[in-house]
Structures are given as C-alpha cells and as structure tokens.
Amino acid sequence: MLEYRHDRKVLGEWPGILARFELPDGRLGTLHRTFLDPVTPAKASIVSPDGEILDVKLNDMTLNPLAGGAVRLMQPVDGEIGVGEGLETVYGGFMETSVPVWNCLNRVLLSQFVVPEGFGIKVVHIFMDFDHVDPKTGKSPGVVAGMALAKRLRAEGYTVVLHRPRVRGTDFADQWTTRYLASRMSGPLGRQASPSPRVARAF
Known part of the structure; x- marks a missing residue:
C-alpha cells in the first residue's frame, strides 16, 4: 500500500x-x-x-538525473535484453517474445538508454510504441525514440533488434492483451496463433 x-x-x-x-x-x-x-x-x-x-x-522525487537508466525487471539471458517505454509495454513484449525486459519510463528516457557494464549484454531488443503520427513532425514519436536509440547502440557495437506492434496507435501491452483475449475466446485456434518463444517480429 x-x-x-x-x-x-x-x-x-x-x-x-x-x-x-x-x-x-x-x-x-x-x-x-x-x-x-x-x-x-x-x-x-x-x-x-x-x-x-x-x-x-x-517519479517526482529523483536522487540523480535519470538519463541512461532503466527499471531492471529481469536478468539478461544469453547476452540479450529488451527495453521499452513503460512497464506494461515491456511486459507485453516479454509475453510476446520471451526476451527479458527493462523499462525506461518514457520515450525520452528510452532514447537515452545506456547499456550498463557487467551484464555481458551484446544484443538489445527495442520494443517501440507505435504511436499515431504527430501532425507537427509527420512522425510517430515512439518509433522515432526507438530508432534514435537503435542508431546510437549500433554505432557503439551492439546488435539491435527492433520490434513494433502490428497496429498503429498501440503498444505491446495492447497487442498482447488483444491476442490473449482472442485466445480465451477461440480456444485451441487462438492458442495456435501464439508466437513461439523468442520468435520476434523485427525490422
């Protein structure tokens, strides 16, 4: 409480x-x-x-500037970790792919994420929010943040796997919830539509 x-x-x-x-x-x-x-x-x-x-x-009470950090929800597995904006988003990504995840709180902090030393991380999965297009920029803010992080991490020598939900205006929490509810309604057929562990939709 x-x-x-x-x-x-x-x-x-x-x-x-x-x-x-x-x-x-x-x-x-x-x-x-x-x-x-x-x-x-x-x-x-x-x-x-x-x-x-x-x-x-x-998160109004901060001890230090937040740039570069994350909520470390799980331990990396085989040198891989996934990052995204919010708690629900990254847990949705985990349920979809079985990639262990950390969340960065928002898209600005996601774009600033720094891979910490000591974990043996070599591959970073980025679970982007597929936001609606901002009329001022003509771009999806969540995708822009994810792509900016990907560009920097690749320049630093990391392998990056980008993940984006199928439907615009959604995140991975929405996508997993929709798939889960569909599987509940359709029984075995819905379960057959579930992706295999660690199978990622990437581009």
Missing part, C-alpha cells in the same frame, strides 16, 4: 507498484510508483479535493 500525497497532504492509500529505477552505474535514480485500483485490475483513479484528476504514475 502506498500513500498518495498532493499539495503536501495525504489523500489516502492505494495498492501500488514500486520500481527501482537504476542508472547505468547502479546508483538509484528514482523510485517509480504506479497506483492501482483496489478492486479492478486497472490503474487507480485519483482525484484531488478540488476535482483535479491526478497522475497515477509518479
């Missing part, structure tokens, strides 16, 4: 996820908090006394 503070006042307690965001050298960057609904499997809806809808994902 986590306390939610707003304007220096405690609004209440909600179940939540507490994640350690680590910098490349292992120092703590921040503790990322995600507040959950106590009844349904969803994020909480938290409203201030004056009616403001509050953010249910917080």
Whole structure:
C-alpha cells in the first residue's frame, strides 16, 4: 500500500507498484510508483479535493538525473535484453517474445538508454510504441525514440533488434492483451496463433 500525497497532504492509500529505477552505474535514480485500483485490475483513479484528476504514475522525487537508466525487471539471458517505454509495454513484449525486459519510463528516457557494464549484454531488443503520427513532425514519436536509440547502440557495437506492434496507435501491452483475449475466446485456434518463444517480429 502506498500513500498518495498532493499539495503536501495525504489523500489516502492505494495498492501500488514500486520500481527501482537504476542508472547505468547502479546508483538509484528514482523510485517509480504506479497506483492501482483496489478492486479492478486497472490503474487507480485519483482525484484531488478540488476535482483535479491526478497522475497515477509518479517519479517526482529523483536522487540523480535519470538519463541512461532503466527499471531492471529481469536478468539478461544469453547476452540479450529488451527495453521499452513503460512497464506494461515491456511486459507485453516479454509475453510476446520471451526476451527479458527493462523499462525506461518514457520515450525520452528510452532514447537515452545506456547499456550498463557487467551484464555481458551484446544484443538489445527495442520494443517501440507505435504511436499515431504527430501532425507537427509527420512522425510517430515512439518509433522515432526507438530508432534514435537503435542508431546510437549500433554505432557503439551492439546488435539491435527492433520490434513494433502490428497496429498503429498501440503498444505491446495492447497487442498482447488483444491476442490473449482472442485466445480465451477461440480456444485451441487462438492458442495456435501464439508466437513461439523468442520468435520476434523485427525490422
């Protein structure tokens, strides 16, 4: 259970996820908090006394600049790790491919990710959000961030595998949820459509 503070006042307690965001050298960057609904499997809806809808994902207290870091959810396997923006996105990527994953909190921090030493990482999978096109730039912000990271990591000598959801406007959490629900509805046929472990849709 986590306390939610707003304007220096405690609004209440909600179940939540507490994640350690680590910098490349292992120092703590921040503790990322995600507040959950106590009844349904969803994020909480938290409203201030004056009616403001509050953010249910917080990392407002940082010990050090966050550039380069990630939440290290799993251990790399065979020199491979996958990275993406949010917790749900990378877990969706893991469920789709069995590649162990870390999350970087957002697309800006994803583009700044630095592979830490000491893990033997040689291959980095990037699970990009397939955002709608930004009318100002004519580009998908999530894809742009992933491609920027890929370009830099390749220049540093890493093998990079890019993954993008099939449908624009979705991320890997959406894609895995859709596939899972379809398999629940269709039984054996739905399960036959599931990808084999470590089979990645890459480009």
